[in-house]
Amino acid sequence: MSGHVAPKKKVSDMKRLWGMAIDLDKCTGCGACQVACSQENNMPIFDDDSDLPKRVVFLDLMKVTNDNDRDAKFGDVKVAYLPKMCMQCAGNDPDDPQPPCVSVCPVVATDVGDDGVVSQIWSRCIGCRYCQASCPYEARVFNWWKPRYEGSFKEGLNPDVSIASRGTVVKCTFCSHIWKRERDRLIAKGVTDINAVQYTPACVAACPTGAMVFGDLKDPQSPVYEEKLKRDPRAVRLVHSIDALRDTNPAEYERRTKIKNYPNPKVWYLTSDQWLREKLSGFKKS
Amino acid sequence: MKNVIEWIKNEWNSYSKNMRIALAVLFGLVALFGIFAIQILFWGLGYTDMNNNFAMGIWIIGDLGLVALGGGAFFTGFFLYILRVDKLEPLINSTVLLGFMCYLFTFILLVFDIGQPLRAWFGYSYPNWGPGLMPQSMLTEVVWCLTFYFLVLCVELIPIPLKHKIVDKIPFFHYFGHYLHKLMWIMAAVGTFLSFFHQGSLGGGMWGVLYAKPGWFRPHYFFLAIVAATAGGTSFMMLIPKIAGRIMKKEVAPKESFMTLARISGVMFVFYLIFRGYDLYSLFNTYAPLADRSYADILGGYYGWWVVIGELLLCLVPIVIFNVKKLREQEKLHFAGLVSGVAAISLSKVEAVLHGFSVPNFSWKGFTAYNPTVQEWFIFLGSLACMTLIYMAFARFFPLFPHLEKGGHGEGEATA
Ligand code: SF4
Ligand code: SF4
Numbered sequence: 001m002s003g004h005v006a007p008k009k010k011v012s013d014m015k016r017l018w019g020m021a022i023d024l025d026k027c028t029g030c031g032a033c034q035v036a037c038s039q040e041n042n043m044p045i046f047d048d049d050s051d052l053p054k055r056v057v058f059l060d061l062m063k064v065t066n067d068n069d070r071d072a073k074f075g076d077v078k079v080a081y082l083p084k085m086c087m088q089c090a091g092n093d094p095d096d097p098q099p100p101c102v103s104v105c106p107v108v109a110t111d112v113g114d115d116g117v118v119s120q121i122w123s124r125c126i127g128c129r130y131c132q133a134s135c136p137y138e139a140r141v142f143n144w145w146k147p148r149y150e151g152s153f154k155e156g157l158n159p160d161v162s163i164a165s166r167g168t169v170v171k172c173t174f175c176s177h178i179w180k181r182e183r184d185r186l187i188a189k190g191v192t193d194i195n196a197v198q199y200t201p202a203c204v205a206a207c208p209t210g211a212m213v214f215g216d217l218k219d220p221q222s223p224v225y226e227e228k229l230k231r232d233p234r235a236v237r238l239v240h241s242i243d244a245l246r247d248t249n250p251a252e253y254e255r256r257t258k259i260k261n262y263p264n265p266k267v268w269y270l271t272s273d274q275w276l277r278e279k280l281s282g283f284k285k286s
Numbered sequence: 287m288k289n290v291i292e293w294i295k296n297e298w299n300s301y302s303k304n305m306r307i308a309l310a311v312l313f314g315l316v317a318l319f320g321i322f323a324i325q326i327l328f329w330g331l332g333y334t335d336m337n338n339n340f341a342m343g344i345w346i347i348g349d350l351g352l353v354a355l356g357g358g359a360f361f362t363g364f365f366l367y368i369l370r371v372d373k374l375e376p377l378i379n380s381t382v383l384l385g386f387m388c389y390l391f392t393f394i395l396l397v398f399d400i401g402q403p404l405r406a407w408f409g410y411s412y413p414n415w416g417p418g419l420m421p422q423s424m425l426t427e428v429v430w431c432l433t434f435y436f437l438v439l440c441v442e443l444i445p446i447p448l449k450h451k452i453v454d455k456i457p458f459f460h461y462f463g464h465y466l467h468k469l470m471w472i473m474a475a476v477g478t479f480l481s482f483f484h485q486g487s488l489g490g491g492m493w494g495v496l497y498a499k500p501g502w503f504r505p506h507y508f509f510l511a512i513v514a515a516t517a518g519g520t521s522f523m524m525l526i527p528k529i530a531g532r533i534m535k536k537e538v539a540p541k542e543s544f545m546t547l548a549r550i551s552g553v554m555f556v557f558y559l560i561f562r563g564y565d566l567y568s569l570f571n572t573y574a575p576l577a578d579r580s581y582a583d584i585l586g587g588y589y590g591w592w593v594v595i596g597e598l599l600l601c602l603v604p605i606v607i608f609n610v611k612k613l614r615e616q617e618k619l620h621f622a623g624l625v626s627g628v629a630a631i632s633l634s635k636v637e638a639v640l641h642g643f644s645v646p647n648f649s650w651k652g653f654t655a656y657n658p659t660v661q662e663w664f665i666f667l668g669s670l671a672c673m674t675l676i677y678m679a680f681a682r683f684f685p686l687f688p689h690l691e692k693g694g695h696g697e698g699e700a701t702a
């Protein structure tokens with residue numbers, strides 16, 4: 001049996017805790033983030049990419065509607081588009097992160113770094129898909145077919161991201177290869193403090209409306225300062241309704257987080273639409 | 287070579303017409319298994335109906351079912367060798383063989399299921415042990431425990447072919463088999479210990495630890511799976527010899543062996559039903575609400591309510607039949623109890639896998655469904671066909687049922 005091991009504080013120079021915030025009020029659903037991510041991370045292209053459940057993408061642009069989908073009056077049908085990638089879950093305690101998907105891997109092909117990013121090593125993965133079963137955000141994808149790159153696509157491949165084999169699970173790693181590139185650039189300039197390294201993932205860089213921002217959740221100067229996000233009435237995290245208790249009933253919040261782990265994602269969504277906040281945060285009970 | 291062909295011809299002609307049809311179907315399934323196995327191993331899992339949302343399917347159900355039912359071997363072995371319930375002796379050879387095959391085919395199905403079978407050894411070379419003594423990943427535990435238990439089953443199985451008349455005449459094999467047999471109680475103890483763990487981890491713990499998935503999460507699922515295996519497994523260990531007996535038109539084991547095991551199975555089903563009741567109660571009242579969801583909603587979809595209700599109803603059949611002396615002694619009812627018991631535990635595995643995956647993760651999505659492709663069906667059915675053929679071969683050529691030998695109408699002699 002696994003069971004939880006006593007929390008161990010990791011000693012590390014890394015002080016950053018990367019996170020993202022996506023302002024759905026600004027998002028137009030253009031899909032530039034998805035295209036940029038697919039290009040940056042060498043996503044394969046298949047003859048039939050209409051087979052959505054088997055498609056290989058790190059960033060999925062999900063369509064969310066309110067329940068008035070058909071037969072509703074004009075204006076009552078609401079639609080939003082949701083760029084959804086790996087939420088880099090921390091579990092209850094970011095100092096001792098327990099993402100849902102990491103402890104389950106039988107061969108340690110996935111781990112969580114001291115910057116909070118959940119890594120995935122394609123070449124270690126045996127493709128058991130147990131991590132896919134454990135992920136509540138459907139963020140992990142499996143290479144059902146051999147990845148193919150037709151014609152000129154081959155020339156556009158990114159040498160910083162390895163090509164996955166058929167039969168392995170891959171996922172968004174917050175573009176950690178870009179972090180490494182930036183680190184190397186700084187080192188070349190003589191800067192050796194890893195906390196000085198800042199970077200922008202491909203999806204964030206591609207967003208034409210500036211709806212996506214990225215940074216250090218612990219840094220008060222960062223656009224994704226967590227303490228500020230927690231107090232933002234527009235902010236919500238995906239299927240994470242425990243957040244609602246934090247202010248309304250702190251005692252119950254404490255009690256629950258003691259008896260059960262929660263994913264505690266590092267991607268926040270911002271929206272002023274009440275219906276959308278409700279949809280994103282959890283399920284309506286019948 | 288000629289002799290072999292001649293022998294096969296004679297063998298084939300010695301069967302009845304029905305038997306020949308059955309054999310033809312089984313060999314046909316095995317052939318299709320081979321063809322589709324090549325396709326899956328060389329061209330990948332794209333040919334299955336599994337997808338990123340429904341990441342596991344019929345093969346994992348097969349694994350869960352085989353391990354739970356095959357787990358009857360450890361429980362029966364425990365009663366015979368540790369608790370010394372000698373009445374079970376006539377059934378033990380068949381039990382060990384069934385356990386061995388269930389575990390063997392669990393491995394085989396797992397090889398198909400993982401995307402990179404050539405990396406399967408990573409499970410041994412890079413196990414996810416975590417910082418403590420216990421493995422961190424339930425699958426790591428499954429891999430190691432299954433391997434060791436499989437080795438134990440091998441040791442338990444070897445004496446059976448060694449008892450074959452010709453082999454037994456060679457002194458080395460005679461004594462080797464004899465001493466292996468003496469080791470049996472140690473093997474049974476080790477096997478019980480090992481099986482206890484992977485029953486729990488593959489059958490339940492693996493799903494119960496998925497804390498972010500309210501369709502599965504419950505810490506006690508590990509223990510529920512062990513009870514399920516003891517209940518369903520013991521029924522399975524009676525069902526197969528019963529069917530074999532019907533086909534061979536012989537009494538393969540004394541009635542009191544069956545009755546003893548039926549009583550054990552009946553009691554375990556009572557435990558299982560009580561535990562499952564508590565399980566459902568806790569899902570409704572504790573675990574689903576912890577995720578701010580209602581279990582009544584979660585139980586929707588294609589594999590929700592009806593599967594759970596079906597499972598509970600099927601459980602009642604062996605409980606009533608096996609625990610009432612008058613009922614369990616009636617041949618037909620006894621058989622009905624066995625079928626229902628095995629079906630109940632199999633259904634619980636269907637629920638664990640299919641329903642768990644079909645539960646929506648997002649509020650704007652609905653329940654999903656899964657419809658295995660021909661490749662998945664034939665690899666699954668082909669595995670069952672292989673198992674059936676191996677069992678038949680053992681029943682025909684080896685002393686699988688010592689009771690038959692005692693009665694002086696053993697099958698082995700005819701062809702030896
Ligand atoms: S979103 Fe899924 S893959 Fe990403 S860290 Fe969380 S559980 Fe793991
Ligand atoms: S699919 Fe790969 S990464 Fe996921 S649990 Fe299995 S081996 Fe680990």
Ligand code: SF4
Pocket residue numbers: 036037038040041058059085086171172173174175201202203204
């Ligand atoms: S952070 Fe990088 S890998 Fe993740 S969704 Fe954005 S572009 Fe893709």
